[in-house]
Amino acid sequence: MTGRFDIEASDGAARAGILHTAHGPIETPVFMPVGTKASVKAVLPGELHDLGAQIVLGNSYHLYFRPGADRIARLGGLHRFMGWDGAILTDSGGYQVFSLRDTAAIEDDGVEFRSVYDGSRHRFTPELAMQIQRLLGSDIAMAFDECPPAGVEREKLQDAVRRTSLWAERCRACEPAPGQLVFGICQGGVDLELRERSAAHIVSLGFDGHAIGGLTVGETREAMFETTRATAQMLPAQRPRYFMGIGDPEGVLEVIARGVDMFDCVLPTRTARTGSALTSEGRLNLRNARFASDERPLDEGCSCPACSRFSRAYIRHLVNQQEILGLRLLSLHNLRFLLDLVAAARQAIERGEFLTWKDEALRRAKGANE
Amino acid sequence: MTGRFDIEASDGAARAGILHTAHGPIETPVFMPVGTKASVKAVLPGELHDLGAQIVLGNSYHLYFRPGADRIARLGGLHRFMGWDGAILTDSGGYQVFSLRDTAAIEDDGVEFRSVYDGSRHRFTPELAMQIQRLLGSDIAMAFDECPPAGVEREKLQDAVRRTSLWAERCRACEPAPGQLVFGICQGGVDLELRERSAAHIVSLGFDGHAIGGLTVGETREAMFETTRATAQMLPAQRPRYFMGIGDPEGVLEVIARGVDMFDCVLPTRTARTGSALTSEGRLNLRNARFASDERPLDEGCSCPACSRFSRAYIRHLVNQQEILGLRLLSLHNLRFLLDLVAAARQAIERGEFLTWKDEALRRAKGANE
Numbered sequence: 001m002t003g004r005f006d007i008e009a010s011d012g013a014a015r016a017g018i019l020h021t022a023h024g025p026i027e028t029p030v031f032m033p034v035g036t037k038a039s040v041k042a043v044l045p046g047e048l049h050d051l052g053a054q055i056v057l058g059n060s061y062h063l064y065f066r067p068g069a070d071r072i073a074r075l076g077g078l079h080r081f082m083g084w085d086g087a088i089l090t091d092s093g094g095y096q097v098f099s100l101r102d103t104a105a106i107e108d109d110g111v112e113f114r115s116v117y118d119g120s121r122h123r124f125t126p127e128l129a130m131q132i133q134r135l136l137g138s139d140i141a142m143a144f145d146e147c148p149p150a151g152v153e154r155e156k157l158q159d160a161v162r163r164t165s166l167w168a169e170r171c172r173a174c175e176p177a178p179g180q181l182v183f184g185i186c187q188g189g190v191d192l193e194l195r196e197r198s199a200a201h202i203v204s205l206g207f208d209g210h211a212i213g214g215l216t217v218g219e220t221r222e223a224m225f226e227t228t229r230a231t232a233q234m235l236p237a238q239r240p241r242y243f244m245g246i247g248d249p250e251g252v253l254e255v256i257a258r259g260v261d262m263f264d265c266v267l268p269t270r271t272a273r274t275g276s277a278l279t280s281e282g283r284l285n286l287r288n289a290r291f292a293s294d295e296r297p298l299d300e301g302c303s304c305p306a307c308s309r310f311s312r313a314y315i316r317h318l319v320n321q322q323e324i325l326g327l328r329l330l331s332l333h334n335l336r337f338l339l340d341l342v343a344a345a346r347q348a349i350e351r352g353e354f355l356t357w358k359d360e361a362l363r364r365a366k367g368a369n370e
Numbered sequence: 371m372t373g374r375f376d377i378e379a380s381d382g383a384a385r386a387g388i389l390h391t392a393h394g395p396i397e398t399p400v401f402m403p404v405g406t407k408a409s410v411k412a413v414l415p416g417e418l419h420d421l422g423a424q425i426v427l428g429n430s431y432h433l434y435f436r437p438g439a440d441r442i443a444r445l446g447g448l449h450r451f452m453g454w455d456g457a458i459l460t461d462s463g464g465y466q467v468f469s470l471r472d473t474a475a476i477e478d479d480g481v482e483f484r485s486v487y488d489g490s491r492h493r494f495t496p497e498l499a500m501q502i503q504r505l506l507g508s509d510i511a512m513a514f515d516e517c518p519p520a521g522v523e524r525e526k527l528q529d530a531v532r533r534t535s536l537w538a539e540r541c542r543a544c545e546p547a548p549g550q551l552v553f554g555i556c557q558g559g560v561d562l563e564l565r566e567r568s569a570a571h572i573v574s575l576g577f578d579g580h581a582i583g584g585l586t587v588g589e590t591r592e593a594m595f596e597t598t599r600a601t602a603q604m605l606p607a608q609r610p611r612y613f614m615g616i617g618d619p620e621g622v623l624e625v626i627a628r629g630v631d632m633f634d635c636v637l638p639t640r641t642a643r644t645g646s647a648l649t650s651e652g653r654l655n656l657r658n659a660r661f662a663s664d665e666r667p668l669d670e671g672c673s674c675p676a677c678s679r680f681s682r683a684y685i686r687h688l689v690n691q692q693e694i695l696g697l698r699l700l701s702l703h704n705l706r707f708l709l710d711l712v713a714a715a716r717q718a719i720e721r722g723e724f725l726t727w728k729d730e731a732l733r734r735a736k737g738a739n740e
Contacts, residue, residue, distance in 0.1 A: 043695070
């Protein structure tokens with residue numbers, strides 16, 4: 001049962017499915033809040049559950065260094081450590097290794113780099129990435145991949161695709177934790193020929209799901225959406241497709257429209273920390289003086305803990321006074337907004353009205369954003 | 371009914387009572403969490419309620435400047451603004467004016483000082499302090515007083531007592547908000563003759579309760595406890611006595627033993643922000659490496675949201691990684707610890723076993739603190 005992916009409805013390329021994990025079924029499309037260091041910033045697991053989160057992300061790179069994957073394993077695994085009963089997806093650490101690439105030496109065998117914590121030298125290999133994720137005991141482990149930034153020369157992109165394939169094979173050969181699903185990652189930047197090559201190889205390895213990596217790394221939005229559309233079609237329909245790192249409302253709806261089932265982003269909580277709210281009428285910067293006496297909730301019709309009790313005026317006051325409660329309330333609201341948006345997208349897919357619903361939602365958000 | 375104070379039990383100088391406010395009855399002795407800027411740092415009103423808080427503090431000085439008492443009044447008052455249905459006590463702003471005294475010009479009519487927010491010049495008078503608190507709509511307003519630091523020459527202390535008396539009369543002449551109680555404040559440092567003079571005058575004005583101000587400003591602990599003991603006896607037994615600014619477990623129990631009914635302090639939340647937990651076995655600094663693999667809760671037998679789900683190892687990880695959730699969990703725990711401690715003190719008073727219970731609690735806390 002674990003790993004089964006049932007598609008319950010589809011509407012154009014968009015689909016509504018259920019992915020079965022060791023910690024229960026997940027309704028897709030699904031937004032996955034990011035808990036890099038075993039904590040979705042400022043939010044308790046019980047609150048996440050109440051907001052409607054089904055699965056959260058953990059970060060292998062950071063947890064390997066602090067507090068250590070071995071330690072988390074001894075303490076009963078990542079679910080128990082962070083007090084979260086839902087599903088967890090862990091990334092492999094590849095993205096972190098390469099986004100700190102100035103000190104990284106990449107070879108086919110693995111990558112040598114300096115820890116961001118203390119500058120000490122470390123070596124990540126596909127086998128180590130899988131071992132860390134086995135120790136963490138996540139429900140979904142990601143293969144170790146190489147993620148180059150946008151705009152690198154074709155030769156480097158080609159090399160990253162080749163190495164990602166090589167590493168995917170080695171990850172596939174590792175024993176995952178009991179019940180743990182493993183997803184492969186397709187690279188290739190915005191080069192559709194390389195995407196085709198990468199997808200074909202990754203798919204041939206029989207992963208439980210497939211991720212579209214290497215986007216939102218600096219390319220244009222048009223290129224990102226077009227690459228997503230084309231790559232999703234290269235990935236088998238009967239397995240879940242995961243777009244790594246997108247969380248703005250428009251982006252989320254557009255990748256769902258192109259056949260993506262899962263996505264993650266720090267955007268809701270990061271946006272909260274800058275004092276902004278995501279709403280059905282666009283983004284609100286609570287620092288703006290026009291909210292100083294505004295008695296309305298952040299978003300009419302939202303039932304999050306912030307909107308059910310507090311005014312924009314109060315949240316503005318908290319944000320301006322740098323009260324932690326301000327970013328807490330905005331984090332709760334922004335997560336709820338995105339989780340609700342994706343749940344509504346799922347319902348629109350089930351009704352066969354996804355595209356008109358999406359266009360209306362985006363028009364509304366843009367109209368008020370001026 | 372509002373303002374009535376029923377003493378239900380007493381044990382030595384310690385008493386268990388019920389103070390009736392416009393937002394319900396308060397069981398005393400009571401610890402009042404501090405929400406200086408209309409927020410108990412990092413904690414939601416619903417959480418405060420679940421922790422057992424009955425009354426919280428707001429700060430007239432800070433709320434006058436940000437977001438403004440007028441604004442809070444237009445938004446329905448402080449309870450509605452901050453979403454707290456329980457009782458609220460507001461301080462008068464006197465302490466803030468004088469703790470920033472380098473720029474303050476004190477005259478009998480009032481105090482001129484510079485705002486900490488933008489350096490602009492302002493003038494506080496007893497009448498303005500009462501007007502602010504009327505606009506905030508707190509359940510208990512505090513008279514405007516002068517609070518000198520420890521160690522000032524007797525003449526200055528005497529002057530502060532005289533001015534505090536003068537100002538108390540003017541505060542008493544102001545119309546409070548409907549149902550709002552007003553407490554007078556006794557000054558006099560650790561000089562018992564001045565305390566006697568101050569108490570006699572304040573008591574003669576017929577306030578709803580009496581505060582012992584001007585302590586925990588730099589005097590020794592012994593002098594503080596002795597002054598508290600003597601001053602409490604100068605204040606009428608049938609009115610609540612409020613010790614301004616104490617929140618360490620030992621201090622709280624010792625002032626209860628000397629006849630104090632109410633107290634406030636930022637200690638639980640401030641201690642949390644430094645990564646420390648208050649426990650029945652003393653204070654724990656979670657940064658200490660010995661907690662890295664410690665699966666136990668912060669305090670065995672505590673039922674707070676932190677202890678019911680998370681290990682010391684996890685909280686240590688959060689604290690070390692500066693995750694907001696770490697200070698949230700420690701804030702919840704520390705508030706619960708102090709609220710529970712005071713609730714237990716009340717029960718011990720009702721059983722007539724307060725002193726033995728207190729000594730045992732303090733011995734336990736000290737024994738493990740080494």
